[in-house]
Amino acid sequence: MKIHHHILLSFLFIVLSVGCSTGATKASNETSNVVSKVDVNPKIAEESKPTSVDHSDFNKILQSYVSANGNVNYAGLAKDKSKLKGYIVSLTKINPSSLSKNEKLAYWINAYNALTLDQIITNYPTTSILKIANGKVWDQTLSYKFDGKAVTLNQIEKKILLGNELFDARIHFAVNCAAVSCPTLINKAYTADNVQALLTQNTKSALTNPAFNKISTAKASISMLFNWYKADFDKAEGSVINFINKYSSTKVNSNTKIDYLEYNWNLNGK
Template sequence: MRRLFFLVFVTIISSSFFYKGIAQNTSERGNQFHQELSKRTGPIHLLWDELLQKHVSDDGNVNYKSFKTEHKKLLGYIKVLGLFHSNDIFKTISKEEKLAFWINAYNALTVDLIIRNYPIKSIKDIKNPWKQRLWKPANLNYNLDEIEHDILRKMNEPRIHFAIVCASYSCPKLQNKAFTAEGLEKQLTTATKEFLADTNRNEISENSIKISKIFDWFSKDFTKNGSLIDFLNLYTDINISPNTKKRYKDYNWALND
């Protein structure tokens, strides 16, 4: 147990700015990190946060060429996620911590998938991108479809659809900050509002809406507590009429670079 958390701790501090100001006694720091992880998962995502800020613009455009130069760091982060997922403490963390964990994992694995195949023009240039077995924590074997449909969607938080990305122009932008339990509510709200306000992805007025196909593909997720219009009105500044007819925009699968 102690060795596992020491390895997690070392992986983070050796690859990120997290090491600044730490004590020399790594054994003590390992124990402190163990205690901290029982309360929150934030430290785990520091390396992902650093990579996002370096290689993703405020508009969500990803510089995959520069990201690829730090592929080893990305793989180190993914390994840390696997180590934490494999530990018993993972079973005890809050819903918010699990949501942040799985959102970050999905996005990191998507970036990893693109980098492995870069240069490409679209994620669809990759054979079965959402079915590939990308990650094997605790002897499990996850693909992107399973993380999205079997884990995240079952957590009853429809805003996850604006937090996870498919590396494409029409998908929600990749946020250039890691998701954390502490900031999750604000981050999900911001991601949802930004997506709806982006006229390249949605065209919304009081009596006419032409919206992303995400709302068609996952319609059940947005109508559990009311109509789709009810959901949209929660996150737009425009008061959409209840009787407004909806249309869907064509989905552009060009790479988000």
Template sequence: MELDVEIQDDVQTDYVTINPLLDHSTWDALLKKYVADNGDVDYKGFKNDIQKLNTYVTYLASQIPAESWSINEQLAYFINVYNANTIKLIADNYPTKRIKDINNPWIKNRLKIGDKDYSLADIENGILRKMNEPRIHFAINCASFSCPKLLNTAYTADNVQDLMERATIEFINNSNKNKLTTNAPKISEIFKWYKSDFTENGSVIDYINRYATIKISADTKIHYIDYNWNLNEQN
């Protein structure tokens, strides 16, 4: 998720025609069992239930995106691919204190779609960010305290727009992630790392103010909160 790594920006997905009606029920059940409403994750529970998680990840790998898929089907699929494989990465290396303690967590090839290898960075930067939807940054989770929370509902073609909107509103207005004031705001470094994604139609402040309950003055200097990479784990 961070930008101090080399990113492959030429990721291509092979397209074949398959049934786009994906079944995310296994993932939804796992999320409801092991993710709290505040986004804290029971990684020990996921590790103990790794067979079900692996089954879902393998299922996703077999569902190669097709040209016939709608934008919502693609968004839901790749968000779930990212989140499920991030949880698997932590579970496979648990116990660990931080995702950054794992060797090359975002770059090393760790997942498959069809017969092709992808890194988490490939999914985020090479696919999701190229879909011109900034709200994906609040839908994907990097297993860390400062990340947007992991929702305990699987993304689907039917709910992806509503869930991305909810995730964006909740993250921006969460005082643990952003300290919003009119004239002295401190905001997440996500808005610095991915600034170009949030400024196609205005400034970062303009984007935040679309969702914020406390509006930031347009000419205010932005300060950033140091990112806390500690695991977003249930106590």
């Protein structure tokens, strides 16, 4: 049988088209399979997201029981202690190592301050934190575990907040020891967004508040914190004088007579 040349060419074109289409479909399916295999597991994606800590409950507590000048209504807080304890428990369920630096700073500063408040109301009424645990409250192992580990207040402050990763001498004006001479406990929770601004604000406020520091060019009567933690201020700015001059509007120099104010350990509230 004689087959016309143009019919043969048409037939070959159809065969080739079908083959190409089949191959393309197969390749497309294989590509889809590969894509589906590398799709991110939703659980892994969720775990990989930076953790954001909600401190709103602590903020409400501070707004309710701490005045603008840092006086704490411990009697009222003691009657409402379940809220404070609930907030602390919520912190223990978070892995701090998953947090950004500012999140860690806010997390641990809030934790320290909340735990200090908890120590007072657990032992309330008292007139001074020094009357708790024979004056060794900072070395007492806390009943709460963080990241599965038992900790003390001293470990949180000196090993974590003032450790190599988070070290910042301004932290001394953020953590509160529940005493009159401690830098003011602000009635606002720290967050990743406000922690840097608040650290600076608190430091400047402490240096200009005559209840904590009385600074003039001729004489500076300063908080005992500068004596107890001199190494931290030296590490931060080279010297206590340099640190003061960085955050105080009144400058001091090597000729300025410096002494330290007596520390008042009476409770910062009632």
